[in-house]
Amino acid sequence: MTQRMENIIEVHNLAYRYPDAEQHAALDGVSFDVHPGEWLAIVGHNGSGKSTLAKALDGLLPFTQGTVTVGSIVLTPETVWQVRAQIGMIFQNPDNQFVGATVEDDVAFGLENRQLPRDEMRTRVAAALERVGMTKFANRAPSSLSGGQKQRVALAGIVAMAPKILILDEATSMLDPQGRQAMLALVRELHREQHLTVISITHDIDEAANANRILVIDDGHLIEEDVPAAIFAQGERLMDMGLDVPFTAKLAAALQQRGITPPTGYQTTQEMEEWLWQSLSNTSATPTKPTHP
Ligand SMILES: Nc1ncnc2c1ncn2[C@@H]1O[C@H](COP(=O)(O)OP(=O)(O)OP(=O)(O)O)[C@@H](O)[C@H]1O
Numbered sequence: 188m189t190q191r192m193e194n195i196i197e198v199h200n201l202a203y204r205y206p207d208a209e210q211h212a213a214l215d216g217v218s219f220d221v222h223p224g225e226w227l228a229i230v231g232h233n234g235s236g237k238s239t240l241a242k243a244l245d246g247l248l249p250f251t252q253g254t255v256t257v258g259s260i261v262l263t264p265e266t267v268w269q270v271r272a273q274i275g276m277i278f279q280n281p282d283n284q285f286v287g288a289t290v291e292d293d294v295a296f297g298l299e300n301r302q303l304p305r306d307e308m309r310t311r312v313a314a315a316l317e318r319v320g321m322t323k324f325a326n327r328a329p330s331s332l333s334g335g336q337k338q339r340v341a342l343a344g345i346v347a348m349a350p351k352i353l354i355l356d357e358a359t360s361m362l363d364p365q366g367r368q369a370m371l372a373l374v375r376e377l378h379r380e381q382h383l384t385v386i387s388i389t390h391d392i393d394e395a396a397n398a399n400r401i402l403v404i405d406d407g408h409l410i411e412e413d414v415p416a417a418i419f420a421q422g423e424r425l426m427d428m429g430l431d432v433p434f435t436a437k438l439a440a441a442l443q444q445r446g447i448t449p450p451t452g453y454q455t456t457q458e459m460e461e462w463l464w465q466s467l468s469n470t471s472a473t474p475t476k477p478t479h480p
Pocket of ligand 1: 237238
């Protein structure tokens, strides 16, 4: 089967039922396309089928119905390694994805199967660690790193392998807000610089806000597909879609309770901050706006 040039991934009528799940399908008739260089967010409640979908894309599930095509290769047991070579995955718990004794070994691991000359391998590992700001940790044991540093090392593995597609399966959910922002900033840069196609499975609205398009999965079905602004305009329904209530929405609700009318629709933290400073500047008090690093 030949894939249309404009899609890097095509999923058609995909269904999967775990062997011990009796009649309940984890995925049921899911179809969607992903364009090269697109950032797609997949959201949905716990247990809605997001991770199952990610596993299916990476050839980790023996799905019985539907087709998955990645970079013009139809996924079958015979093509699974060709498909996997195009995809890098980063999972929620960084501790489950290390195989090397040191950070350097770990980043080199994926390259070892490619039979590159030793020097080229070293150069690529060093460049990847440099790219994610982890050079000085090259000889450290991965287990001794912080959560954010571990995810940076996982990202260095991606940089070294240079796949076309990166799947983040709740990869920022165990990080503190700063670690989450730093990781996302790095993914945004790689997405831009390397024309990387990104699929991010997330409950975090700020992470979903980075996407060109959001898919909403509910009980194994794809129930909605739209640009972030259209999805976020649905206000209270966001929680029904498995997205966490954003801090700015909580702040807006608290302000409203005190008789202050905040802007309508989803606001990023930065937009809300701008609005607050603007509102304060219009009062008699003249606040000094802090500068961010
Ligand atoms: N190994 C398994 N065996 C049996 N059922 C499973 C298995 N893994 C997941 N399931 C079931 O499949 C359904 C979809 O699970 P999945 O992990 O894909 O959801 P999810 O949307 O990723 O959830 P979360 O947001 O909690 O990570 C759920 O009903 C879950 O209980």
